[in-house]
Amino acid sequence: MSSGAKGSWEFKVASFVKSSAQPSECPVPDRPEYAFIGRSNVGKSSLLNMLAGRNSLAKTSSTPGKTQLINHFDVDGTWYLVDLPGFGYAKVSKREREKWMKVTKQYLDSRINLMCVMMLIDSRIPAQKVDLDFMAWMGKTGLPFVLVFTKVDKLNKAEHAEFLPAYEMEMLKQWHKMPPVFVTSAKTGEGREEMLRFISATNGLYQP
Numbered sequence: 436m437s438s439g440a441k442g443s444w445e446f447k448v449a450s451f452v453k454s455s456a457q458p459s460e461c462p463v464p465d466r467p468e469y470a471f472i473g474r475s476n477v478g479k480s481s482l483l484n485m486l487a488g489r490n491s492l493a494k495t496s497s498t499p500g501k502t503q504l505i506n507h508f509d510v511d512g513t514w515y516l517v518d519l520p521g522f523g524y525a526k527v528s529k530r531e532r533e534k535w536m537k538v539t540k541q542y543l544d545s546r547i548n549l550m551c552v553m554m555l556i557d558s559r560i561p562a563q564k565v566d567l568d569f570m571a572w573m574g575k576t577g578l579p580f581v582l583v584f585t586k587v588d589k590l591n592k593a594e595h596a597e598f599l600p601a602y603e604m605e606m607l608k609q610w611h612k613m614p615p616v617f618v619t620s621a622k623t624g625e626g627r628e629e630m631l632r633f634i635s636a637t638n639g640l641y642q643p
């Protein structure tokens with residue numbers, strides 16, 4: 436494997452497909468799909484753009500609550516990336532937040548082609564109850580997920596060494612073992628190859 440050469444995990448083109456307010460409006464589930472989930476502002480849309488290698492494929496914003504619908508992106512006509520609204524944003528009414536949590540769970544529950552949920556965690560923030568609760572729900576529902584730590588470019592050396600062991604310690608209070616972990620930065624591209632390799636390998640497990 437020579438560095439710099441395009442690996443089999445690399446893809447050619449990513450494009451926006453559609454935004455859906457309801458799971459029933461989503462594209463036909465005829466190919467493997469990966470959903471990005473996490474609290475508002477964690478960096479879901481930015482990570483999607485980083486993986487896609489396109490700056491403004493998914494809309495990002497420093498104001499939380501930017502992504503409001505279930506957004507499907509096609510990659511090489513062979514798999515889907517899905518950008519979801521964030522949860523836990525305090526400025527959105529409780530009713531609105533609960534509605535979105537319900538729609539998100541209905542979506543995750545109903546997509547038969549969903550290979551894996553990418554659970555995004557801000558590497559600067561200690562483990563949050565809303566995230567741990569959400570992972571507990573995925574565990575109970577039998578949804579496979581991986582942890583994706585975001586914004587690691589913002590950490591200093593000491594923080595970089597600390598955040599993962601600290602998170603593991605919290606998580607292992609509830610789980611027997613850790614799911615796969617990816618350490619990423621949408622700014623520097625760190626973690627891109629690892630995530631695309633994972634997706635490429637997981638695509639190989641897809642059964643229509």
Ligand code: GTP
Nearest residue numbers: 475476477478479480481495496500501502521621
């Ligand atoms: P919602 O759609 O509101 O749920 O947010 P989101 O999770 O999609 O977050 P988004 O990608 O819009 O990013 C939120 C803010 O964080 C933006 O200002 C991004 O530029 C910034 N950001 C995201 N990822 C990174 C990263 O890896 N490094 C740095 N430095 N900033 C990031």
Ligand code: MG
Nearest residue numbers: 479480501502
């Ligand atoms: Mg977003």
